[in-house]
Amino acid sequence: MITIDLSHMKESLSLVEQHLEKLSQNISAKQHYTASFICEEILTNLARHADFKERGTAAILSMEFISTTGSLLLTFQDNSEPFNLLDFPDPEIEAALEERELGGLGIYLTKQYAKEIQYRYESPYNILKVRI
Amino acid sequence: MKTQHYQEGDILIIAPQGRLDTMHAPELLKLIEQLLSNRPRGCLLDLREVTFLSSSGLQAILASAKISNTNQINFGVFGMQDMTYDVFTMSGFNKFIQSFSSKEDALANLL
Numbered sequence: 001m002i003t004i005d006l007s008h009m010k011e012s013l014s015l016v017e018q019h020l021e022k023l024s025q026n027i028s029a030k031q032h033y034t035a036s037f038i039c040e041e042i043l044t045n046l047a048r049h050a051d052f053k054e055r056g057t058a059a060i061l062s063m064e065f066i067s068t069t070g071s072l073l074l075t076f077q078d079n080s081e082p083f084n085l086l087d088f089p090d091p092e093i094e095a096a097l098e099e100r101e102l103g104g105l106g107i108y109l110t111k112q113y114a115k116e117i118q119y120r121y122e123s124p125y126n127i128l129k130v131r132i
Numbered sequence: 133m134k135t136q137h138y139q140e141g142d143i144l145i146i147a148p149q150g151r152l153d154t155m156h157a158p159e160l161l162k163l164i165e166q167l168l169s170n171r172p173r174g175c176l177l178d179l180r181e182v183t184f185l186s187s188s189g190l191q192a193i194l195a196s197a198k199i200s201n202t203n204q205i206n207f208g209v210f211g212m213q214d215m216t217y218d219v220f221t222m223s224g225f226n227k228f229i230q231s232f233s234s235k236e237d238a239l240a241n242l243l
Contacts, residue, residue, distance in 0.1 A: 040186045040188075103191075106188075
């Protein structure tokens with residue numbers, strides 16, 4: 001388990017990479033890339049949009065390699081107000097350059113990459129599980 | 133993030149290296165904005181040495197394409213590694229940004 005300080009993103013993402021390196025004997029290069037991608041997208045979106053009130057902007061991330069299926073399970077847990085990142089509307093992927101908006105891609109791509117993705121709120125925690 | 137830039141005739145080539153992520157994309161976009169203000173005929177991003185592309189990197193590429201479009205600068209990218217190309221195509225960027233496999237191909241065919 002990694003405790004992520006969302007107010008120090010550079011150090012947090014570096015910590016994520018260190019943990020992914022430790023798993024690199026088990027996971028494929030593609031899983032490593034995808035996990036790195038998803039962690040950045042989820043954590044930066046939590047940092048920007050989650051409402052932590054006075055509780056301190058921290059999240060707990062765990063990474064579990066499941067040998068029977070060869071998949072990697074990422075679990076993000078935070079105690080912000082109930083907040084489901086999966087509710088973000090998908091961007092207009094077919095839009096032309098002029099109409100294309102700058103935001104919304106990270107969560108959209110996370111959904112595309114995930115074999116399985118689930119959000120639930122168990123007071124006081126938001127729990128997001130992503131299997132890749 | 134280390135980024136080189138140079139001219140090939142009247143085409144500006146910008147070659148970032150490493151991770152094009154939330155920590156590094158804003159700095160690259162700032163450089164691109166500055167370089168595009170010189171109004172080259174074309175601008176190519178050389179992505180051969182970019183090992184990681186997140187949505188922040190995509191946003192920097194999209195913003196660069198929009199600025200180029202507004203200023204009638206031909207814009208394209210080339211040399212993406214397999215996994216960064218996946219991110220690019222899954223986002224639908226290949227439908228409105230010209231992408232080429234090599235520099236030679238890009239310089240010969242950039243519109």
